[in-house]
Amino acid sequence: MNDMTTAEPRVVLVTGASSGFGRLTVESLARRGHQVFAALRGVHDRNERASAELTTLAADERLELRVVELDVTDQASADRAVDTVLRTAGRLDVVVNNAGSIFPGPLEAFSADEAARQLDVNVLGALRVNRAALPHLREQGHGALVQIGSISGRVTLPYSGLYAASKAALGSLTEAWRHELAPFGVESVLVEPAPYPTSIGNNAVSPADTARLSAYGEGMGRFVTELTERQTAMPEDPRAVADTIAALVELPGGTRPWHVVVAPEAQRQAVESAARAADDAARAVSSDMGVAAFMTAGQPRTEAGIL
Numbered sequence: 001m002n003d004m005t006t007a008e009p010r011v012v013l014v015t016g017a018s019s020g021f022g023r024l025t026v027e028s029l030a031r032r033g034h035q036v037f038a039a040l041r042g043v044h045d046r047n048e049r050a051s052a053e054l055t056t057l058a059a060d061e062r063l064e065l066r067v068v069e070l071d072v073t074d075q076a077s078a079d080r081a082v083d084t085v086l087r088t089a090g091r092l093d094v095v096v097n098n099a100g101s102i103f104p105g106p107l108e109a110f111s112a113d114e115a116a117r118q119l120d121v122n123v124l125g126a127l128r129v130n131r132a133a134l135p136h137l138r139e140q141g142h143g144a145l146v147q148i149g150s151i152s153g154r155v156t157l158p159y160s161g162l163y164a165a166s167k168a169a170l171g172s173l174t175e176a177w178r179h180e181l182a183p184f185g186v187e188s189v190l191v192e193p194a195p196y197p198t199s200i201g202n203n204a205v206s207p208a209d210t211a212r213l214s215a216y217g218e219g220m221g222r223f224v225t226e227l228t229e230r231q232t233a234m235p236e237d238p239r240a241v242a243d244t245i246a247a248l249v250e251l252p253g254g255t256r257p258w259h260v261v262v263a264p265e266a267q268r269q270a271v272e273s274a275a276r277a278a279d280d281a282a283r284a285v286s287s288d289m290g291v292a293a294f295m296t297a298g299q300p301r302t303e304a305g306i307l
Helices: 020-031 048-061 075-089 112-140 161-184 199-203 210-215 217-233 239-250 265-288
Strands: 011-014 035-040 065-069 094-097 143-148 186-193 259-262
Touching: 011 020, 011 075, 020 035, 020 048, 020 065, 020 239, 035 048, 035 075, 048 065, 065 075, 075 112, 094 112, 094 239, 112 143, 112 161, 112 186, 143 161, 143 239, 161 186, 186 239, 210 217, 239 259, 259 265
Parallel strands: 011 035, 011 094, 035 065, 094 143, 143 186, 186 259
Antiparallel strands: none
16 A cells, blocks of 8 residues: 655655665655666566565555666676666656665775676666756756765775775765756765674675685674674664665755765764864865856754754
């Protein structure tokens, strides 16, 4: 059954919708009455089960939820997915760039090719999808790009260097889109969650150089053990991230904050403090360079009242 919570249903494309934040988000948005396109890679092979489950859910609950093939590492695939949305719905209101992967381990153990694969999915994936969508969003004069980053984009921990670098880069792209797209009425938002219990770790890619990896074995082992123990003792519900994304989707255009942290209180406050300092620095630097007029002020973060 549909649970309509907004007077104007949105048309939303969500990448990486087979599991984790993406899966929770497409189900939440569809149940709230939105027209949702769940983008998956390999709907007829690696994600055939997830595709079938979402299709069955849509039929059983009479939801406006459709599965669409999208490989974020392929521009042609992104173009086809956006075209499918436009042919089916007639418009596109919000893109949620959630697709991502994680390459955990000591930086020394990764080859440049492995690092490029991490960045290809987490950074260039969003670039491709937004490149496909933006001509339509600009032409219609409204819309939003929502990137799912991570607090790792602000705070780099050991053995997560590649992942942290990819999320920091995604944050920079989000901020650039924010400034560049404001004249067209298109918003760009960064959501930075803490580590939540999702399935992203199930597909983690370890470095192929096991000899170099083994040199860090003892330290990395202790790090993983202590991190896991803390997360097990203080479990967090990943639905908080999906709820935040849904709230962002439903906010009226022009009122969305450009940055939201979803994390335990101490982590949230620390990351928001770092982000505010970065905002202050951007204003000071752009003013001194004489280009402050091109910077978009944006809405306050959590003060926007969506959390």
